[in-house]
Amino acid sequence: MALPAPKQDVTDARLAAMTLPEGGVWARSAREDALARVMAMGLPTPRDEYWKYTNPTSLVAAAAPEAALHENDAIPLYDGIDRLKVVFVDGSFDAEASDDLTLEGVEIERLSDVTQMDIHWAKDLYGVLETNGQKPVERPMAALNTAYATDGLVIRATGQVAKPIALIYKHESTTSDAILHHVIRVEEGADLTLLENGPAAARFNKAMEVDVADKGAFHHVRAQGRDHERRANTHLFGRLGTESVFKSFTLTANGRLTRNEVVLELTGDDAQAHVAGAALGDGDFHHDDTVFITHDAVNCESRQVFKKVLRNGAVGVFQGKILVQPGAQKTDGYQISQSLLLDDDSQFLAKPELEIYADDVICSHGSTSGAIDEGALFYLRSRGVPEGPATDLLVLSFLAEAIDEIENEAIAADILSRLEAWLARRRS
Amino acid sequence: MLEIKNLHVKLEEEDKQILKGVDLTLEPGKVHAIMGPNGAGKSTLSYVLSGKDGYEVTEGSATLLGEDILEMEPEERASAGLFLAFQYPVEIPGVGNMTFLRTAVNAQRKARGEEELSAGEFLKIVREKAKSLKIDADMLKRPVNVGFSGGEKKRNEILQMAMLEPKMCILDETDSGLDVDAMKLVSEGVNALRDEGRSFLVITHYQRLLDHIKPDLVHIMADGRIVKTGGPELALEVENNGYTDILEEVA
Numbered sequence: 001m002a003l004p005a006p007k008q009d010v011t012d013a014r015l016a017a018m019t020l021p022e023g024g025v026w027a028r029s030a031r032e033d034a035l036a037r038v039m040a041m042g043l044p045t046p047r048d049e050y051w052k053y054t055n056p057t058s059l060v061a062a063a064a065p066e067a068a069l070h071e072n073d074a075i076p077l078y079d080g081i082d083r084l085k086v087v088f089v090d091g092s093f094d095a096e097a098s099d100d101l102t103l104e105g106v107e108i109e110r111l112s113d114v115t116q117m118d119i120h121w122a123k124d125l126y127g128v129l130e131t132n133g134q135k136p137v138e139r140p141m142a143a144l145n146t147a148y149a150t151d152g153l154v155i156r157a158t159g160q161v162a163k164p165i166a167l168i169y170k171h172e173s174t175t176s177d178a179i180l181h182h183v184i185r186v187e188e189g190a191d192l193t194l195l196e197n198g199p200a201a202a203r204f205n206k207a208m209e210v211d212v213a214d215k216g217a218f219h220h221v222r223a224q225g226r227d228h229e230r231r232a233n234t235h236l237f238g239r240l241g242t243e244s245v246f247k248s249f250t251l252t253a254n255g256r257l258t259r260n261e262v263v264l265e266l267t268g269d270d271a272q273a274h275v276a277g278a279a280l281g282d283g284d285f286h287h288d289d290t291v292f293i294t295h296d297a298v299n300c301e302s303r304q305v306f307k308k309v310l311r312n313g314a315v316g317v318f319q320g321k322i323l324v325q326p327g328a329q330k331t332d333g334y335q336i337s338q339s340l341l342l343d344d345d346s347q348f349l350a351k352p353e354l355e356i357y358a359d360d361v362i363c364s365h366g367s368t369s370g371a372i373d374e375g376a377l378f379y380l381r382s383r384g385v386p387e388g389p390a391t392d393l394l395v396l397s398f399l400a401e402a403i404d405e406i407e408n409e410a411i412a413a414d415i416l417s418r419l420e421a422w423l424a425r426r427r428s
Numbered sequence: 429m430l431e432i433k434n435l436h437v438k439l440e441e442e443d444k445q446i447l448k449g450v451d452l453t454l455e456p457g458k459v460h461a462i463m464g465p466n467g468a469g470k471s472t473l474s475y476v477l478s479g480k481d482g483y484e485v486t487e488g489s490a491t492l493l494g495e496d497i498l499e500m501e502p503e504e505r506a507s508a509g510l511f512l513a514f515q516y517p518v519e520i521p522g523v524g525n526m527t528f529l530r531t532a533v534n535a536q537r538k539a540r541g542e543e544e545l546s547a548g549e550f551l552k553i554v555r556e557k558a559k560s561l562k563i564d565a566d567m568l569k570r571p572v573n574v575g576f577s578g579g580e581k582k583r584n585e586i587l588q589m590a591m592l593e594p595k596m597c598i599l600d601e602t603d604s605g606l607d608v609d610a611m612k613l614v615s616e617g618v619n620a621l622r623d624e625g626r627s628f629l630v631i632t633h634y635q636r637l638l639d640h641i642k643p644d645l646v647h648i649m650a651d652g653r654i655v656k657t658g659g660p661e662l663a664l665e666v667e668n669n670g671y672t673d674i675l676e677e678v679a
Contacts, residue, residue, distance in 0.1 A: 373518075379514065382505075383506055384535045387501070394520070403522075
């Protein structure tokens with residue numbers, strides 16, 4: 001079937017500017033398949049229902065729009081946490097700045113090495129969860145990523161991983177256009193914590209496919225940097241086995257355009273999936289969390305907790321879905337999306353959805369938009385806390401439910417201090 | 429300490445006069461009680477004095493230690509020494525009680541040009557004061573007033589008062605929702621703070637609280653004015669006969 005002309009045009013324009021990376025047999029075939037998916041679906045345009053609230057034009061355009069650089073933090077995030085550092089600068093691996101990729105309980109390789117091999121275990125995963133995630137909603141930007149990703153990490157956790165793996169994404173070129181793809185397999189009973197931090201590039205397309213085997217645990221905490229002008233479209237695909245745990249938290253403060261998609265499938269009984277996000281936007285900021293969780297097993301729990309603080313015309317979007325397949329009894333699904341609008345210029349657009357084909361489930365969803373609670377503000381001020389710091393306390397109070405989703409206390413404290421700093425900068 | 433003269437207040441949003449000329453002078457070290465029927469304007473008086481939005485002063489004045497407080501922001505009034513113990517303390521999820529207390533104490537110290545308390549110093553003082561109010565470590569850790577019982581909330585108000593050491597304390601129906609034991613505990617907390625340099629304005633419906641916190645003077649408020657002032661025996665009269673006789677007598 002032919003694509004509508006505008007979609008065909010943007011797809012052609014983007015693809016004309018790109019070449020499939022060279023590679024071994026398996027990688028070449030995975031990339032060609034992905035490219036075929038892109039051509040069949042076409043890249044997103046503002047007319048697409050799934051992109052109704054977020055204009056994809058700048059994410060799809062042949063060239064990345066320029067993005068000014070932001071000064072780096074004096075003290076990097078996760079600084080006090082013992083971690084294995086892997087650095088990418090504008091999407092290119094920086095061996096000098098990275099730690100040696102050996103760590104107890106895990107095998108870490110680079111995608112650019114793995115794709116040169118004729119055969120590798122990653123072939124059973126690379127592009128596989130992405131392909132599964134194309135139904136029932138198309139995600140052409142993820143297929144584009146599978147086709148053209150230049151690098152990334154291929155991680156196989158086989159036991160209790162000795163320390164968190166921290167991906168650091170630096171942005172040093174105002175026109176960089178980075179495409180990274182990570183493949184992660186958490187084997188049975190293994191436990192991996194993955195941290196991400198940084199703006200990555202002027203424009204960043206990142207995909208991560210995470211396969212968590214039975215009784216495995218995957219913990220993920222990401223912060224998307226402080227750059228104001230960068231754009232990012234990320235996909236996090238997850239497949240959860242029996243009694244596995246998947247927990248992901250994202251902090252987004254600043255960024256002109258962000259679309260974070262999370263696509264999880266609970267395929268084994270008694271699994272637990274939590275995704276949470278805190279977004280803080282001031283001015284030219286558009287942040288979109290698009291989440292799709294499918295329950296396809298018995299007695300699983302999923303939580304979506306997304307909070308956004310918006311001011312000076314910032315825009316927040318939430319599209320969240322819980323799909324409970326026939327037979328996925330005893331599902332416990334929870335979804336909350338809330339925005340705190342600090343002025344009348346800011347906007348929050350939410351589309352919460354439940355689709356349930358099993359009869360013995362508990363599913364709830366809520367979405368709210370509100371201002372600072374005047375009663376609480378007066379209470380704090382009556383104790384001597386000036387309006388600015390009192391408002392900040394109430395903002396942190398609003399975000400608390402999302403931050404609470406971070407299990408590791410030291411990491412949670414670090415994220416919290418980032419939030420406090422962001423608020424404090426806006427007060428002076 | 430507190431001097432209120434001919435205070436007239438209306439609601440900002442609608443044309444409704446709530447206070448119609450309140451006069452009250454409170455000397456340092458004294459405890460005054462305000463009693464009165466529902467709708468007399470007692471809570472409005474406490475809100476107007478502490479700076480809550482939504483009220484408009486149309487006439488009159490209020491000064492704390494000679495300073496006009498009506499033009500001040502709520503936090504400035506607090507730093508100047510005013511404290512309101514809320515009838516309904518507000519719940520603030522996600523903000524630890526301890527964080528809240530320390531932020532408040534240090535904000536006031538900063539506003540007065542005093543050195544902020546270190547975490548260690550603060551902890552020592554708060555533990556000591558919490559103990560006498562039977563507030564345990566768990567209550568200090570929990571988010572502000574979240575999941576607190578009625579009694580716990582009121583004890584928490586008194587703890588804030590003890591930590592902030594205000595000069596002028598207004599207690600707005602602190603006895604509401606308290607059982608006998610909790611009332612005793614709260615009253616003991618208040619009495620421990622009685623001091624030559626500190627005054628209290630106790631708003632209550634019931635004489636019972638005044639058995640524990642003994643007032644120097646009792647004012648009866650009705651329809652936006654103070655209509656009668658007397659000694660502690662006036663509270664007993666209210667307890668026994670209600671407001672009807674008093675209101676008829678002054679009408």
